[in-house]
Amino acid sequence: MANEAxxxxxxxxxxxxxxxxIKFTDVPGTWQHLGLPINEVNDDLFVKGTGFDGSSIxxxxxxxxxxxxxxxxxxxxxxxxxxxxxxxxxxxxxxPVAEGDYSRDPRYIARKxxxxxxxxxxxxxxxxxxEIEFFIFDSVxxxxxxxxxxxxxxxxxxxxxxxxxxALDGGMNLGYRPRHKQGYFPAPPLxxxxxxxxxxxxxxxxxxxxxxxxxxxxxxxxxxxxDMRYDSLLKMADNVMAYKYVVRNxxxxxxxxxxxxxxxxxxxxxxxxxxxxxxxxxxxxLFAGDKYAGFSELGLNxxxxxxxxxxxxxxxxxxxxxxxxxxxxxxxxxxILALSARNRSAAARIPMYFSDRxxxxxxxxxxxxxxxxxxxxxxxxxxxxxxxEKGLDPGQPxxxxxxxxxxxxxxxxxxxxxxxxxxxxxxxxxxxxxTKGGVFTEDMLEAWIQFKRETEVDALRLRPHxxxxxxxxxx
Numbered sequence: 001m002a003n004e005a006x007x008x009x010x011x012x013x014x015x016x017x018x019x020x021x022i023k024f025t026d027v028p029g030t031w032q033h034l035g036l037p038i039n040e041v042n043d044d045l046f047v048k049g050t051g052f053d054g055s056s057i058x059x060x061x062x063x064x065x066x067x068x069x070x071x072x073x074x075x076x077x078x079x080x081x082x083x084x085x086x087x088x089x090x091x092x093x094x095x096p097v098a099e100g101d102y103s104r105d106p107r108y109i110a111r112k113x114x115x116x117x118x119x120x121x122x123x124x125x126x127x128x129x130x131e132i133e134f135f136i137f138d139s140v141x142x143x144x145x146x147x148x149x150x151x152x153x154x155x156x157x158x159x160x161x162x163x164x165x166x167a168l169d170g171g172m173n174l175g176y177r178p179r180h181k182q183g184y185f186p187a188p189p190l191x192x193x194x195x196x197x198x199x200x201x202x203x204x205x206x207x208x209x210x211x212x213x214x215x216x217x218x219x220x221x222x223x224x225x226x227d228m229r230y231d232s233l234l235k236m237a238d239n240v241m242a243y244k245y246v247v248r249n250x251x252x253x254x255x256x257x258x259x260x261x262x263x264x265x266x267x268x269x270x271x272x273x274x275x276x277x278x279x280x281x282x283x284x285x286l287f288a289g290d291k292y293a294g295f296s297e298l299g300l301n302x303x304x305x306x307x308x309x310x311x312x313x314x315x316x317x318x319x320x321x322x323x324x325x326x327x328x329x330x331x332x333x334x335x336i337l338a339l340s341a342r343n344r345s346a347a348a349r350i351p352m353y354f355s356d357r358x359x360x361x362x363x364x365x366x367x368x369x370x371x372x373x374x375x376x377x378x379x380x381x382x383x384x385x386x387x388x389e390k391g392l393d394p395g396q397p398x399x400x401x402x403x404x405x406x407x408x409x410x411x412x413x414x415x416x417x418x419x420x421x422x423x424x425x426x427x428x429x430x431x432x433x434x435t436k437g438g439v440f441t442e443d444m445l446e447a448w449i450q451f452k453r454e455t456e457v458d459a460l461r462l463r464p465h466x467x468x469x470x471x472x473x474x475x
Contacts, residue, residue, distance in 0.1 A: 004046035008077045012038055012087050015079040019086045022050070022070055023241075024093055025106045027059025027448065028319075029372025031241055034070075035086070046072055049094055059451050060093075060104055068102065069094040076238060081203045082249040090238055103441045106374035110234045113378035116437035122279060122298075122388055123286055128377050129230035129276035129361070132243060132369045135265075136193055136222040136251045136258045149466050153264060155221040157192055178220040191216040197224055200250045204228075207242040219269040222256075230276065233377050240373035260369040262318070263325035270326030270333065273369040276351070277380060278361040288357035292397055293341035293350040295360060303339050303348050303362050304394040305387020305433070306380060307414070310337040310347060310366070314416050315427035315449070316379045317367035321420045321456045326368060329415060334365035337414040339394040346398055347416070366416055375448075379434060386433040421457045424449050 008020065020041050023033045034052065036045070054061035054068035061068060070091040080088035093105035101108040118124055135155075142151035157177050178190055188194055197214045204211055210229040217223035226247070228239055244260060251258035263270040279286045279302065289296025295303075306313070318327060329335045332345075340346035349363045367376055386392070398413075417423040428449060434440035 004043045004074065005041055007074050008046075008072070008087060008089065009038070009041055011077055011079065012041065015085075015087065017079060017085045017087045019083075020072075021080055021083055021086050021088045022072055022091045023088060024070055024091045025241060025372065025374065026057050027104055027106065027372065027451065029106070029370075029375070030058075031245060032057060046074060049091075051096075054093075059447055060102075065097075067096055069096050078207050081206050081246075082253075090241075104444050104447060106372050107234070107237070109378050109439060109444070110237050110374040112437065112439045113381050114233050116439050117279070117381060117385065119437060120385055120389075122385060123281040125281075126233050126277060126279050126381055127230045127361070128233055128236040129228065130236070130240060130367075130369075130373070131225060131227055131272070131274040131276075132240065132260070133217050133223060133225045133271040133273070134244075134247055134258055134260050134369065135219070135271065136196060136224060136247075136256050137264075138222075138256055140257055140259070144463065149463065153221070157190075158221040178216070184218045185215055193222055193224060196250060196254055196256070197226060199253075200226055200247050203246045203250060204243060207239070207246070209239050209242060217269070219265060219271075221265055221268065223269065223271065233381065234374075237373040237377055240369075244369070262320065262323045262368040262370055264322075271368060272326065272334075272365065273367045273371065274363050274365045275367050275377070275380065276361045276363045277377075277384070279384070285358050285360055287362065288360040292339075293352065294355065295350060298388055299360065299362065300339075300394055301388045301391055302384035303387065304392030305383040305385065305390075306348055306362070306364055307337045307339065307394050308387060308392050309383040309430060309433055310414070311417055311423065311426040312430040313379055313383055314366060315420070315423040315452070317364075317371050317376050318416070318423065319372070319420070319452065320368075320370045321460050323368050323370060324417070324419050324423075327366060327416050327418075329410065329418075335416050336398070336410070337416065338398045340398050348394065378439060382434050382436065382439055386436070420452065424452055424457070 018038045020036045021033055022036065023031045026032055049069035049071035052068055052070055053066050055063040055066035071094055072089045072091045076090040077087050080086045092107055093102040095102045117126055138154045138156055140153050178186055201211045201214060212227045212229050214224065214226040217225045228243065231239060247258045260271060287296055287299030288294060289299060291297060291300055327333050327335050334345065334347045336347060338346045339348045341350045341352055347364065347366050349365060351361065351363055364380060417426055431445055434445065435442065
């Protein structure tokens with residue numbers, strides 16, 4: 001047995017840490033964790049793992065098969081900036097009975113997707129660059145009971161702010177707030193969260209995340225974006241989890257609250273996760289060529305796969321009921337499953353900032369950050385590879401403003417599903433492309449669909465909505 005624990009123990013000693021915080025991702029895509037004192041950090045931990053109750057984790061085991069193991073990945077260790085004297089590390093989930101990786105571990109699925117890419121012979125690495133948006137509010141309140149339902153969001157940047165609340169410095173609110181849909185790039189004092197995002201970047205760098213830039217986003221109420229440099233699939237999925245962890249905790253340190261909910265505000269822009277992706281082989285970018293917008297035939301076939309399986313993909317890329325408050329046709333959301341260059345109204349866009357071959361990539365715009373990144377990136381890769389294998393045509397590019405097309409023309413175009421229920425039905429009907437190479441298992445997909453139907457689709461169907469009182473109370 002190699003000295004598996006040496007690197008982590010040295011990091012703990014160098015940073016005066018006496019605890020190891022082990023993090024792993026549940027099926028919906030949220031970090032869970034447990035802590036171990038330094039005396040429990042040894043080679044056995046990194047080879048055999050530590051036990052936990054899998055039946056208490058969303059989407060994992062039933063109670064009579066609950067014993068599971070966490071095996072930390074030493075390469076992910078970093079001093080945690082939010083927990084005193086603690087090193088944070090990401091773990092893989094193992095099944096002690098089957099004596100192997102766990103089929104529902106999202107991280108395992110991502111590793112299988114990377115392995116499948118290499119086995120296909122198409123390429124040896126895929127690169128991913130998600131643009132993750134978020135809101136940072138001053139406060140949020142919500143509740144649901146048998147006889148009431150409400151939410152209330154407050155933000156000093158909200159155009160709805162009455163101006164009577166105190167500003168953060170103790171003075172009166174001076175009225176600098178971005179107007180609806182006019183929050184893109186305003187300088188302070190309109191952008192009140194520059195320092196918060198600066199701090200987020202500093203903390204992300206401690207997790208090994210390379211940040212390219214950050215800015216205020218289009219919506220009012222404190223919408224922001226921090227852009228990471230692209231990386232390989234598994235590494236980027238790890239980075240997304242760390243990104244969300246950092247933003248939430250930095251916001252909390254400032255007495256605020258961050259959310260990655262796709263559509264928390266009515267009448268303003270929602271929160272997306274436009275995802276840039278490409279495949280390389282032996283250092284060569286395979287999407288660069290002499291076809292439309294400088295793309296290769298292989299690259300266009302990859303896009304054809306994304307668009308062909310687009311409706312099924314939404315069950316994993318826009319996986320909450322709230323996602324479909326953002327993906328509404330006729331508004332500024334990429335609901336039309338079409339390809340374009342430069343046009344942000346299409347679901348698949350080829351960015352044209354630079355002509356460099358290495359910059360050639362596809363940006364798939366429907367995903368949002370409520371997704372599980374391990375599942376979302378893996379699913380998009382599998383769809384693209386299916387498109388390459390079958391030579392799928394992405395169709396005629398649409399370079400007009402798709403939002404301005406006449407309704408009769410829009411009706412002829414394929415759209416993303418209008419609800420989570422419809423997306424789950426599409427995934428049930430079209431998922432063979434995901435199971436190639438054993439990347440996604442039938443068991444995993446069935447568990448995902450059942451979980452989403454029980455916890456969201458059926459749960460929402462049973463409950464009155466506050467706006468229904470406005471519409472129907474006097475019926």
